[in-house]
Amino acid sequence: MAKSFMFIKILHFFNNHKSNFINTFQLSETIPLINFSSTNIDLKIMFPYTESLRSKNMGTVLITGGAGFIGSHLSDRFLKEGWDVIVLDNLLTGSSNNISHLIGKEKFKFIKYDVTDYLFFKENIDLILHFACPASPFDYAQHPIHTMKVDSLGTLNTLGLAKNKKARYLFASTSEIYGSPEQHPQKEDYWGNVNPVGPRSVYDEAKRFSEAMCMAYFREHNIDIRIARIFNTYGTRMRLLDGRVIPTFIHQALKNQSITIFGDGSQTRSFCFVDDMVEGLYNFATKDGLNGEVVNLGNTEEHSIKFLAEEIIKLTDSSSDIINHDLPEDDPPVRQPDILKANRLLGYSPEISLSDGLKKIIPWFKERKDG
Ligand code: NAD
Ligand code: UDP
Numbered sequence: 001m002a003k004s005f006m007f008i009k010i011l012h013f014f015n016n017h018k019s020n021f022i023n024t025f026q027l028s029e030t031i032p033l034i035n036f037s038s039t040n041i042d043l044k045i046m047f048p049y050t051e052s053l054r055s056k057n058m059g060t061v062l063i064t065g066g067a068g069f070i071g072s073h074l075s076d077r078f079l080k081e082g083w084d085v086i087v088l089d090n091l092l093t094g095s096s097n098n099i100s101h102l103i104g105k106e107k108f109k110f111i112k113y114d115v116t117d118y119l120f121f122k123e124n125i126d127l128i129l130h131f132a133c134p135a136s137p138f139d140y141a142q143h144p145i146h147t148m149k150v151d152s153l154g155t156l157n158t159l160g161l162a163k164n165k166k167a168r169y170l171f172a173s174t175s176e177i178y179g180s181p182e183q184h185p186q187k188e189d190y191w192g193n194v195n196p197v198g199p200r201s202v203y204d205e206a207k208r209f210s211e212a213m214c215m216a217y218f219r220e221h222n223i224d225i226r227i228a229r230i231f232n233t234y235g236t237r238m239r240l241l242d243g244r245v246i247p248t249f250i251h252q253a254l255k256n257q258s259i260t261i262f263g264d265g266s267q268t269r270s271f272c273f274v275d276d277m278v279e280g281l282y283n284f285a286t287k288d289g290l291n292g293e294v295v296n297l298g299n300t301e302e303h304s305i306k307f308l309a310e311e312i313i314k315l316t317d318s319s320s321d322i323i324n325h326d327l328p329e330d331d332p333p334v335r336q337p338d339i340l341k342a343n344r345l346l347g348y349s350p351e352i353s354l355s356d357g358l359k360k361i362i363p364w365f366k367e368r369k370d371g
Contacts, residue, residue: 059126060084061285062167064115064158067094069238070172070230071131073278075099079107081282086125090114092143093134098237115154125165127285130158130210131172137200137328138243144202151206152213159217159225168224170285171214175231175298175335176204185302185336188229188294198330215292224291228284231298231337234357235274236364240371246271249309250362253318254369263327265306270336272299273357276350283346290345298337299350308354315358 061078065071066087071094078085079102086109087099102108115132133150134140140147155171162169178186179194194204217223234246241251252259280297284290303311309322342348352360 060124061127062086062125063129064088065132067091067096067099072098072237073274077278077282088113088115093139115157116149119157119161125167127168128158128162129170130155136242136244140203141199147202148206151210155210155213162223163221170226171210173211173227173229174207175229177208179204180332184334185338187338188296188341195330200330218292226284226290227294228281229296231272232269233272233274233277236361240368249312250365253312253316253320254366256319258323259309259320260325261305261309261322262325266304268302268304268334270299270302271354272350273352276352280342280348295342296337296339297342300336300339301354302336316362
C-alpha cells in the first residue's frame with residue numbers, strides 16, 4: 001500500500017516537472033522500467049544520459065582531424081555511404097587540399113577550429129570520430145604540448161559533446177599505447193610498456209589518458225564509446241615530409257637521394273593500406289552493439305625497416321643508396337597487431353599487401369615530388 005502510494009506520488013512529480021528533468025538529465029527517448037521496490041532511487045540509473053537503442057548507422061558524423069590523412073579518407077567514405085559529414089580541423093598537420101574536392105558538397109561542412117576550445121553545435125550529431133592529433137613522431141616532437149592538449153582537453157570536449165548530443169563516439173587510439181612491447185603480436189588485453197617521460201610519451205600517454213577518459217564516460221554516463229587502436233597506416237594524402245617512414249622513403253627514392261634508415265633497420269612495423277584501415281574503422285563505428293569495445297586495427301604483414309627501404313628502391317626503380325642514422329630514443333623494436341578480435345567482431349581482414357599498396361601510392365607521390 002505504502003509502495004503504490006509512493007509510486008503515484010513520484011509519477012505525479014515527474015509529470016509536473018518533466019521539462020525540468022529533460023533539461024537536467026537529458027531523458028532518453030525510451031524510459032527504462034523503474035523498480036520502485038527500493039526507496040533509494042538513483043536518478044542516474046533511471047535516466048541514463050545516453051541510450052544506445054537508437055541505431056547510429058546513418059545521420060551526421062563529426063570528424064575531428066578530418067582534413068588530415070586518415071580523417072580525409074574517412075570523410076570520403078562516410079559521404080559515399082550517405083552520411084552528413086562535418087569536419088573540424090585547425091590544419092596544424094592536415095591540409096585543406098585533402099578535402100578540397102568535398103568543399104561545396106551539400107552534405108559536407110568544414111569548420112576550421114581547434115578542438116581544445118569549447119565546442120558548440122546547433123545541429124544533431126549522431127556519431128563523433130575524434131581523430132585530431134599530430135600522428136607522426138616528427139610532428140609530435142615539434143608540438144609536444146599541443147599533442148597532450150588535443151588528446152586530453154580535445155578528448156574531454158568531444159566526449160562532453162557526445163554526452164550532450166547522445167552521440168556514439170569512436171576514439172582514434174594507437175599501437176603506441178603498447179610502447180616497447182614485451183608481447184608480440186600485441187593483443188588488446190596487453191597493458192603495454194610505455195616510458196612515461198621519454199620523447200614519445202607526449203603522444204603515448206595522451207592516447208592512454210584518452211582511452212581512460214573514454215572508459216570513464218562509458219562507465220559513468222553510459223556513452224556508446226569505441227576505441228580503435230590503429231597500427232601504422234599509409235596512403236595518399238600523407239604529407240611528403242611528415243617524417244613518417246613510408247612518405248620519407250618514397251620521397252627520397254623518387255629524388256634518388258640517400259634513404260635514411262634509423263638504427264640498423266632491423267626494427268619491424270606492420271603497415272596497413274589506408275583503404276583497409278577505413279573499412280575497419282567504418283564498420284567499427286557503424287555496427288550496433290559494440291559499446292565499450294577496444295579493437296586493434298591494422299595489417300599483420302610484418303617487415304623490417306631495411307626490407308621496406310629495399311622494396312621502395314625496387315618499386316621506384318631508384319638509384320638511391322641507404323645510409324644509417326642514430327635510432328631515436330624509445331623507437332619500438334617490433335610492432336604487429338593481433339587482429340583476431342577485429343575479425344570476430346567486424347569480419348575484419350585487410351586485403352592489400354605492402355607491395356600492392358606501395359604500387360598504388362607511388363604515382364601520387366611522384367606527381368608531387370617537386371612540390
Ligand atoms: P594527420 O596529422 O594527417 O591528421 C591529424 C589531423 O588533426 C590534422 O588534419 C591536424 O590538422 C588535425 N589537428 C591537430 N590538432 C588539432 C586540433 N587541436 N584541433 C583540430 N584539429 C587538429 O594524422 P593521421 O595519420 O591522419 O592520424 C589521424 C589520427 O589517427 C590521429 O589521432 C592519430 O593519432 C591516429 N593514428 C594514426 C596512425 C597512422 O599510422 N596514420 C596510427 C595510429 C593512430
Ligand atoms: N624510420 C627510419 N627512417 C626515417 C623515418 C623513420 O628508419 O626516415 C623508422 C623509425 O625509426 C621507426 C620506423 O621507421 O623505426 C617507423 O617510423 P614512423 O615514424 O613511420 O612511425 P612509428 O611507427 O615509429 O610511429
